[in-house]
Amino acid sequence: MKNKNFNEWLSTFRESIANYQYYVDFNTVYKNCDDIKIELNILNSLVGSNNIENDFEALIQRYPEVLKCIPILLAKREMDIYCMDSQGAFNYNFKKINYPVSQYKYFMKKTGLFELLSKRLINNLVDYVTGVEAGLNSNGRKNRGGHLMEDLVESFIKKAGFVKGVNYFKEMYLSDVEAKIGLDLSALSNAGNTAKRFDYVIITLNCTYACECNFYASGGSKLNETARSYKTLALESKDIPNFKFVWFTDGLGWISARHNLEETFDVLDTIYNIKELEDGILESFKK
Numbered sequence: 001m002k003n004k005n006f007n008e009w010l011s012t013f014r015e016s017i018a019n020y021q022y023y024v025d026f027n028t029v030y031k032n033c034d035d036i037k038i039e040l041n042i043l044n045s046l047v048g049s050n051n052i053e054n055d056f057e058a059l060i061q062r063y064p065e066v067l068k069c070i071p072i073l074l075a076k077r078e079m080d081i082y083c084m085d086s087q088g089a090f091n092y093n094f095k096k097i098n099y100p101v102s103q104y105k106y107f108m109k110k111t112g113l114f115e116l117l118s119k120r121l122i123n124n125l126v127d128y129v130t131g132v133e134a135g136l137n138s139n140g141r142k143n144r145g146g147h148l149m150e151d152l153v154e155s156f157i158k159k160a161g162f163v164k165g166v167n168y169f170k171e172m173y174l175s176d177v178e179a180k181i182g183l184d185l186s187a188l189s190n191a192g193n194t195a196k197r198f199d200y201v202i203i204t205l206n207c208t209y210a211c212e213c214n215f216y217a218s219g220g221s222k223l224n225e226t227a228r229s230y231k232t233l234a235l236e237s238k239d240i241p242n243f244k245f246v247w248f249t250d251g252l253g254w255i256s257a258r259h260n261l262e263e264t265f266d267v268l269d270t271i272y273n274i275k276e277l278e279d280g281i282l283e284s285f286k287k
Contacts, residue, residue, distance in 0.1 A: 160282035216253030227260035234268035
């Protein structure tokens with residue numbers, strides 16, 4: 001059995017694992033802006049216009065491609081925007097004009113875009129859209145956060161000297177693990193009825209380590225479900241020779257689900273947090 005105390009172990013859990021790229025993916029922001037930079041600069045001719053409705057109509061007739069920039073000015077990525085008022089309901093298409101230009105002028109006026117441009121509330125649409133893109137990109141933090149723990153664990157796997165495709169593998173299905181190492185793992189798959197996939201599989205001369213990793217910054221029912229699921233995996237795998245199920249987890253979300261976590265902790269020797277990764281626990285896998 002492991003020689004560590006649950007409460008002491010839990011006390012070292014981290015509040016966050018955000019890296020420097022977590023907050024805004026500026027490469028994506030810059031790419032999205034560059035894709036419409038020419039059209040945005042054409043639209044810049046409307047900034048400060050004293051006759052913006054006529055200038056807009058003339059611009060659309062000469063450069064209809066600038067319409068595709070309009071949605072992002074409203075922080076929308078979709079090329080169709082639905083609007084309704086007392087004048088009726090309209091589903092504007094900004095990829096291909098589907099109404100008279102006069103209707104698009106109405107859209108620009110009612111959404112406030114004409115005022116934004118004509119009153120010089122902004123000076124440059126490229127700069128403005130860069131800000132909009134940065135704001136929209138921040139909404140992707142949840143998706144980026146889902147991979148942070150996986151990426152962190154992989155960095156420690158590499159640091160320990162394991163090589164991807166040689167002695168460690170990413171997102172490997174149970175059937176592929178069986179084929180690779182020649183072990184019967186049906187105890188983990190409900191007799192072949194469950195297509196289980198592990199985040200990482202580390203293969204050494206003496207043992208195969210099937211790893212799952214996650215980080216929970218906040219609580220919720222998902223944590224209890226995860227703990228119970230991994231407790232089952234721990235019990236199912238304990239009698240398989242030369243095979244270990246490993247769980248890397250962390251995050252203060254576990255404070256509210258500590259009891260379920262402790263139940264799994266009690267039956268799984270190979271449960272580790274970030275501090276243990278930093279302390280070199282993966283080095284022991286090579287022994």
